[in-house]
Ligand code: MG
C-alpha cells in the first residue's frame with residue numbers, strides 16, 4: 001500500500017531530511033586520510049543522541065543480513081557499495097567512500113547517501129561518482145505527477161548506460177515515510193511510460209548505485225557488506241524526495257552552509 005502524505009507531513013519529513021543532510025555534510029568534512037570508519041560511526045551516534053532522533057538502522061534485521069545491525073551508518077569503501085558495516089579501518093588516500101544514513105524524528109523518516117573520494121581522486125572514480133550523481137538528478141527530475149515509476153527508473157538507467165556502466169536491479173530505491181522501507185520498490189532500470197502513476201504526496205528514496213564493470217554483487221563474510229562481484233569500485237547516491245503538484249521536492253538536500261554551521 002502506498003500512503004500519500006499531506007503537505008504538513010512532507011514538511012515533517014523535511015525536518016528529518018535536513019538533519020540527515022547536515023550529518024552527511026559533516027561526514028564529508030570528516031572523511032580524510034587516516035580517519036577511522038568507527039570515528040565516523042561514533043560521530044553520527046552522538047549527533048543522533050543529541051537530537052533525540054532514532055536510527056532506522058540500529059536493530060534492523062532484514063532477511064538477507066546476519067542481523068540485527070548494531071550501527072547507525074552504512075560505510076562502504078571501494079568495492080563495497082551497500083550496507084557496509086562500519087569497522088576498524090583507517091581511510092587511505094584515494095579511497096572511495098559511500099555513506100548511507102536513515103533516521104526518524106518524531107515518527108518521520110528520511111534516508112540519504114553520498115559518496116566521497118578521500119584524498120587524491122583517481123579519474124575513473126570521479127567519473128563513476130559523477131555518473132551516480134547525474135543518474136540521481138535525472139531520476140529526481142522524472143519524479144513528477146502524471147509521470148510513471150518507469151520514467152524514474154528509465155531516467156536513472158539512461159545516465160548509467162550513457163556512461164557505459166552496468167546496472168544491478170536487486171537493490172534500488174523505495175517508498176518511505178513512517179518507516180524506512182515502504183512501497184513501491186524503485187528499480188534503477190526500467191521502461192519509460194510503464195508502471196505506477198506518480199501522484200502528489202508520494203515520498204520516495206531514489207538511490208542509483210553503480211559498480212564500474214559488473215552488475216553482480218556478493219556478500220562479504222561479515223554478513224552485511226555487499227561488494228561488487230569483480231572487485232571493481234563502486235558509488236552510491238541517494239535522496240529522499242516528495243512528489244508535489246509543482247514537481248519533485250528534495251527533502252535531504254545538502255546546503256553549503258551546513259558544514260560551516262554544524
Ligand atoms: Mg539509504
Ligand code: MG
Nearest residue numbers: 111205207238
Ligand atoms: Mg534507501
